[in-house]
Amino acid sequence: MFKRPLSIKIRFMSYITIVLIGVFLLISFTFNSVFTQYIESNATKALQYNRSFITNEPLEGPKNHEFSNQTQLIVINSSYQIIEDRPIPNLPNTDPKIQIVNEIKENDIDLNSNEILNINLDDQFIYYTIVTSDKTPGYYLIFYIQMESLTSFQHSVSLVLWIILFFALLLALITMNFMTNSIVKPIKDVQKFAQRIGEGDTSNEYLYYPDLEINQLNQSMNEMVNKLNAQDETQRSFFQNVSHELRTPLQIIKSQTESAQVGISSIHDASKIIHKEVDHLSELIDDILVLSRLESKSNELVKSYYDLRETISTTSERYRSIASQNNINFIYEFDSKPVLFEYNEASFEKVISNLISNALRYARTQITLRCTHQNDRIFIEVEDDGDGILEKDLPHIFERFYKDKSGHYGIGLSIVQSIVNSYNGHIEVKSK
Template structure:
C-alpha cells in the first residue's frame, strides 16, 4: 500500500479548508445581503399592494413587526387593462426614463404575467435592478389614477405591477462583493503561500534530519553536523537523536570494553591452565601443584562465564514479581556465605528480625544481595553487617563492611559495567546489582570512607505490574 506524504497532507488539507472557508464566507454574504434587501422591501411592497389608492403610514398600522426602514423605500406601480394597455399613470411623465422603465417592465411581464403574482422577483431593466410583484384588482381610472373598488358597477379588471428600484442597494452590494472577493482572494493566496513556505521549510528540515540519521547509522564514517530547525518539534527530535546517538556510542564503548575485559579475563586463566598442563606433560611441574592451579583458574573462568550468562539472561527476559519477605531472603543469602566468610575470619551479622514484604523477583534479589556480600567479603577486615528497615513507602537494606573503603576516584564508576576498581574481580557484580535495583524501581547507593563501606538498597513498597515472561536459570 502506497504511503501518504505527511507534508503534502499538511499543505493540501489546510489549503482546501482555507479555500472552502473563503467560498463559504462569500456565499453566506450573498445570502445575507439578498435576505436583507428582501426584508427591506417586502413590507413596502405588501403595504402598497394592500393600500393602493389611499395614503397610509406604517406608524398607524396595527402590525407591530413593521420596521421604520420600510417608510423610506418608494414603491411605484403600473396599471394595465385587460387588453394589455398601460392606463396608469398616464403621460406626460416627469422623466423619460420612467417611460422606458414602464415600457420595459410591461414588455417583460407580457409573456407570463401570472408568474409575478405569488412572490416578488428581481429584474434587470436598462442596467437597473427592480424588485417587482403583481396582483389582480377591480376598480376604475379617475383623472389618470387607479381607484380600487370591488362594489362599483364601473369597476373593471386590471393588472397592477408594483416595483421598487433597488439599483443603489444592488450597486452597493456589488461593490462590497468586489471588495470582499478581492480580500478573500488575496487572503487565500497569502494563506496558501504561507502554508507552502512552511511545509517547504519543514520538508527541508526533515530531509536534513534524514541525512543526519543516515550519516549516524553509517559506521566508520563521520556524521554530518547536527542540523538546526526553527520549529521546536523538529528541534526536539534532533535533540533526542543526538542523545540517542550519544547513548549508542556509549553502548558501543561498553561493548568494546566488555569484549576487551572478557577476553583479558579469559586469556589469563587459559594461559595459566595451558602452562601448567604443558608442565605436567613435560614433567617440569609436579602434578599436585599444577592441578591445584588448573582447578583454581578453571573455577575463575566458570565464575566469569556464569556472570556473563546471568547478565545476558537478565537483559533478555523480564522479571517475575511476587510479594516476598525480603528479610527472609537476606537471612538465607547470609547463611550461604557464612562458610566463605569464616574461611577469611569474617563475621556476618544479620539484623533482620522484622518481616518486610516487597514485590520482587526472588532470583534477582538473591543475586543482588549475593553480589554485595561477595564484594564485602573481598574487602572486609573482620565484620559484615546486613540490616533491613521499613518506612511508610520504602524498604531500606544496608550491607556494610569494616574494610579500608573505596578509593575516591573509583566511587563515581563502581556501578559502571566492566569497571574494576582496586582489588576488583570482573567489573560485573556491582553494575549487575545496580541494574537489578532499577528493574525493581529502586536504587543502589554507596557511602565509603576510611572506616568501611555501606551499600544501601532502597526499594519502593508498591505493587509492580506482573509480566508473563520470567527468568529461568
C-alpha cells in the first residue's frame, strides 16, 4: 500500500519547520540545562560560604562569593517554630520564610542533614541548607537564597529564544515558499510537456530555467521528442515499404490465378510462379517477425556454447545447390581449433543465411567464408568476388528496405545488424 504522495513545496516546508524547531528545542534545552547548573552551582557556593561562619568548615575557592550577600537566615526549633527571622546584616528582610519552614516540615526533612536542598515555590527555586551549632543548642539555622535575578534572566532569554524561533520560522517559510515555487513551476512545465507528448503532440518545447538540472531535464525531454519523431518516421516508412513488399507478391499471385482461370497461362506454369511468390512472401513475413522480436526483446534467446565453424558450414550447405546453379563455389577459411562462443544457434544461422544470400546476389565465381579467433575476439567474414557496392550505398545498406543499384528492397542486413548488436558485437561492410 503506497502512501499518498505530497507536493515538493509541502515536503520542503515540513522539513525546514521540523529542522528549525528541532534546532531551537536543542538550543533552548542546552541553554536551560547549562544555566540551571550555573544557578545551582552559585547558590550552593553562596550557602556554603555563609554556613562556614557557623560550622567553621574549610572553603574551596574564593572566600567571598558574589551571591553570598543575598543569603538570608531563619532560626527554628525542633518543633519547626520560627524563633528568629533576621537577614544577613545590611540587607532587607524578604518573604518566603513560613513557606520554607512548612515545606521542610511537610517533607519531613532531616534537620541535621547539612545538605544543600531546594524547593519550588510559585515557580521559583529556593536553595537552602540547615545548620546546627553548639553555640545555639536546640535551634536550627536555615540559610536560604532566592536566585531571582538569574532565574528571571533565564526566563527572559528563553522567551527571546522562542520569539526568535517564531520569526525565524516565519522568515524561513516565506523564503522556502519562493524557493519551492521557483523549483515547482519548471517541474510543472516539464510535466505538462510530458503530458502533451503522451497525448500525441510531439512538437519541441525549448525553455530556459536558471537551475541546471531542470534545464538538463527539459533538454532530455526534447531529445526524447526528436527520437520519437524519428522513430515514428522510420515506422511509417517501414510500414509503407512492408505494404509495398507484401502487395507485389500478392498482385503476382492474383494475376497468375486469373491467367490460369481464363486459360492465358497453364496451371502448371502459374503454380510454379505462385509457389515462388508464396515462398518469398513467407520469407518476408518471417523476417518481419524476427525483426519485431529483436526490437521488442519479447523473448530471451536460449544460448549455449557452439562451434561457430560448424554453424557457418551447416548453413552454407543449404545454399549449395543455388550456388552450383550459378557456378559459384564456397571457400572455407577457418581456424584449425574450435571457435567456441555462447549464442543462440537459430539466431546465428539467420545471420549467416542472410549474409550468404546477400553475397550470392553479387558473387561471380566464389564466396569465401572465414571464421577466426584473434586476441580474444571472434571474426566472421563473408566475402564475394562481385563488383562490390557503390560508395554512396555503403552507409545505407543496413537501413530497412533500402534500394540498391539492382533495385532490391529488403530487411535482411538490418536483421543481421540487430542480432549482432544483441551480442554486443559490431558489423561493417567493405567494398572494393
